Amino acid sequence: FKNPRFIKCSEKFNGPKTIPIFGNALQYLAKSTEDALPLAAKFFNIYGDTVRIWAFKRFVLLTKDPKFFEVILSSQKQLTKNNLYDLMHDWLGGGLLLSTNEKWFQRRKIITPTFHFKILQEFVDVFNYQNNIFVKKLKELKSENPFDIYNMVTLMSLDIISQTAMGVEIHAQNDDSEYAQTVKEMTYIIIDRMMHIWKRPNFIYQFTSDKVRYDRCLKTLHSFTRKIIEKRRETIINEEDEGFENVDDDSIGIKKRMALLDVLLKSTVNGKPLTNSEIAEEVDTFMFEGHDTVTTSTTFTLYLLSQHPDVQKKVYEEAIKIVGYDLSVNPTYNQLQDMKYLECVIKESLRMYPPVPIIGRKLDEDMIFGQTLIPAGVNTNLMIYHLNMDERYFKNPEKFIPERFSETNIRNENPFLYVPFSAGPRNCIGQKFAMLELKSTLSNVIRNFELIKSDIPLNIIAQLTLKSTTGVHVGFRQRK
C-alpha cells in the first residue's frame, strides 16, 4: 500500500498520469538509457519545475528548482543518497560516496585533510608528468584528423588518480587498461538496471543474462583495486624500514606527500585500524569518482574548445602569457591558479555538460519546501543537467559563453543555482583536485596543439556520469 503521507504530498505536485498498482512504472518500460534525460525534460516542460512520479508504491520527486536544491543541499540532516545509488553498492560498498550517518562523518573527517591545498600543490608534478605522456602520445599519432579521444583521456585520468591518491603508478597510458573498459561496461549495466525497474529486484535479476556480465565486471574491478592496495602496502612497509614515520591529521601537508591510500592504511577509528574491506571500498570509490568525472569534463571541454576557435585562442594566449612558449617548461601550482579565463571555460563546460547530471537524496526527515511538507522517506532527484539548461537562469543555455562565469558577471548569484560539484556538507571532496587537474591538462594540451573541429556531434546520455554515445571527436594540430 502507498504511504498516505506520500499520497498527500503527491497531490501538491503535477506529474504524468498514473495507472493502478504500476503508477508511472510502465512509462519507463520501453525506454532505453538514452531516453532518461529527454524524458525528464519533457516532464518539466509539461508539469513544471518539480514533477511527481510513482513507481509502484515508491514516490519520487524530480526537480530542477534551485530553491528545492537549496533546501536539500544546505541541510545538515538530508544526507542520505536515494534508492538509485543502491545499485552501485556491490561495487563501491560503503565508501564515501554511498555511506551515511556516523560512518560517512568519520570517513569524511579522515579523508578531508588528504585534499589539503599543500598536498594538491605536490600533485601538480604528477599532473604534468602524465600530461606530458599524453601529449607525446598525441604527437606520435602524426595525424590531425579528429578521432574519439575518450579512451586516451580515460587512461590519463586513471594514471593521475592512481599515482596521486593511491601513490601507485599503473602505467595505464602505456598498457591500456582492462579496468577502464570494465568501468565503462559496469556503468552501462547499472544505468540500464536503473531504467528498467523490473530488473531491480535481485530475485528477478539473478536469472537475467545481464547478471553474468555484472558479476564478471565486479570481479575485474575489485581485483584491480585490491592489487593497488597490496602494492601500496608493500611500498609503505619498505619505506617504514627506511624510517618513514607514522602520521596524524595535523602533520599532513608538512611531511612528504601523503597519498589518500596511505592515510587509510594508517588511520584508526575508535582506536582500531580500518579493515581491509573498509579500505577497499574507499579505493573503489576514489578510483571511480576520481577518474570518470574528470575524463568526462576533460573530453567535453576539449570538444567545446575545438568547436569554438575564438575561445580556444583566448585560452592559448592566456596559457602562453602565464607559462611562456618553452614547451619543456610546465605550469606551476600558482600559474594554474592564475589561469582565470581557463577557469571560466571549465565552469561553462561543466554547466553545459555536468559530469554528474543528477544527484539523488532520500529525505531523512520531513522537509518544508515553500508551503509544502515533503515527508521523510521521499526520494528526490536533483536534475543538475536540466537546471543548467534553463533559459530563465542561463540565457541562451545552448550557447558556450565562458564569460558568464567572469568575476563581474557572477557576483550576486544564488550559490545553489550552479552546482556541478554539488554543495553543502556532502559536496564533492575532490572539487579542487579536479579543477587543478583540468587546468593542468587543458593548458598543457593547448600550448602544444591547435584543436581541430570534427563534424560528428555529441549525443549526450546519462550513464551514471554524462557520456556521448557518438564519442567525443577532436583533432590535434601540433603548433609550430
Ligand code: HEM
Ligand atoms: C569534474 C570533476 C568532478 C565532478 C563534476 C564531481 C561532482 C561530484 C558531485 C556532483 C558529487 C555529489 C554526488 C552526490 O551527492 O551524489 C560528488 C561527490 C564526490 N566526489 Fe566528485 N566530482 C568530480 C571529481 C572528483 C574527484 C577528482 C574526486 C576524487 C579525487 C571526487 C570524489 C568524490 C567523492 C568521494 C564524493 C562523495 C563525497 C561525499 O559524499 O562526502 N570527485 N562529486
